[in-house]
Amino acid sequence: MLARTAHRLRPFRPPPTLSSLLTHSYLSSSFLSSSSSIFSTPFLFQRRKHGGEGSGDRERPLTIHVHFPDNTTRTLTAYDGQSILDVAAEQGLPIEGACGGCCACSTCHVYLDEKANADELFEEPTEAENDMLDQAFFVQPNSRLGCQLILRQDKHDGLHFTLPRATRNMYVDGHTVKPH
Template identity: 40%
Template sequence: MKAVNITFQFQDGQPAQTHVAAEGESVLDVALNNGIQLQHNCGGVCGCSTCHVYVLQGEDELPEISDKEEDFIDRAVNPRINSRLGCQCVVQASTQDLVILIPPQEFLGH
């Protein structure tokens, strides 16, 4: 299995952290497994918008965004063109290193 580095940057000023992800793991999985606060009200099944992140590098290497994910991103706080749900950003064999920006997590999500 291929390992991928995911660098997490934070809008709240925390120092960046880099962690290794294995094929099949999501950005949400890697964040939670490494003590990074990333809300996930639905449990990571693409049923809400709380694990919303910005993909700063490597977006083309992730699975294509689904209509369902796009609908939930529209409900997220401050969605952008590079917005994704962490639960849907799954590392694949072709995935290169990723840089993920985590927005502030002090909110009640949808």
């Protein structure tokens, strides 16, 4: 009974804000600088802006071929350093990219050309990418997330990939994809 009474008598103190945490010694400087910390630069800036004129090295163009579920193909110009999601946003492809390219959804799911050796063309998918692919519809062994496939002129010129017939969170009712 005494413990309950003592608890009621303590003044209310709101939880600390991020700025108060950073200005006070609640967190050690070694924690703030560690790579696993949410305060580290890679974590804070992990969300990538896709699309727009600023993405990719415009001096290094490459050609990619997009195959649609209705068996049509579009040949596009992409630029070194762009992801497939960047190209989709810039060229108006129907790839949603709901998370903005930070590997937190599966709406940019694509199939790499099975004839190309994807293991040599791109890095292995991360655990986070595989986790998101587990949520995608119609996953195949050559499935990847477009936001994680960064194009390089020397390796990916002439790349072929196919869009799946549907994705989770796919736009509906005439919604058009807009870059974030």
